[in-house]
Amino acid sequence: MSDFELYSQLLDGLSTILEIPYEKTDLSDLDNANILLRYEITRSGILLYGNELDYLELKSFAFRDYIDAGKLNDLEALLISKRQRMISDALAC
Structure with a gap:
C-alpha cells in the first residue's frame, strides 16, 4: 500500500468516525x-x-x-x- 493510499484510508476513516466531511479534515505526520x-x-x-x-x-x-x-x-x-x-x-x- 502506498503512502497516499494509507493517507486516503486514514482520512476517510477519521472523517467517518468524527462525522466531519473529509474536505474539512487534515492529517499530518508530526514526526516528519x-x-x-x-x-x-x-x-x-x-x-x-x-x-x-x-x-x-x-x-x-x-x-x-x-x-x-x-x-x-x-x-x-x-x-x-x-x-x-x-x-x-x-x-x-
Missing part, C-alpha cells in the same frame, strides 16, 4: 512535519486518542524545537530581506 507546523498543531491542537503523557512530551519537544529554531528563522528573514533589497536596487537602475 516542519518545525512551525509541529509547533502550531501542538500549541492549539487537542489529543483525540492516545497516551496523554506521550502527547505532553511531543508538545514539549515541539516547543523547544520551535524556540531553538527562532534564531535560524530570524537569520533567514534577514537574508531574505537583504536579497530583496539587492534585487530592488538592481531593478531600479
Whole structure:
C-alpha cells in the first residue's frame, strides 16, 4: 500500500468516525512535519486518542524545537530581506 493510499484510508476513516466531511479534515505526520507546523498543531491542537503523557512530551519537544529554531528563522528573514533589497536596487537602475 502506498503512502497516499494509507493517507486516503486514514482520512476517510477519521472523517467517518468524527462525522466531519473529509474536505474539512487534515492529517499530518508530526514526526516528519516542519518545525512551525509541529509547533502550531501542538500549541492549539487537542489529543483525540492516545497516551496523554506521550502527547505532553511531543508538545514539549515541539516547543523547544520551535524556540531553538527562532534564531535560524530570524537569520533567514534577514537574508531574505537583504536579497530583496539587492534585487530592488538592481531593478531600479
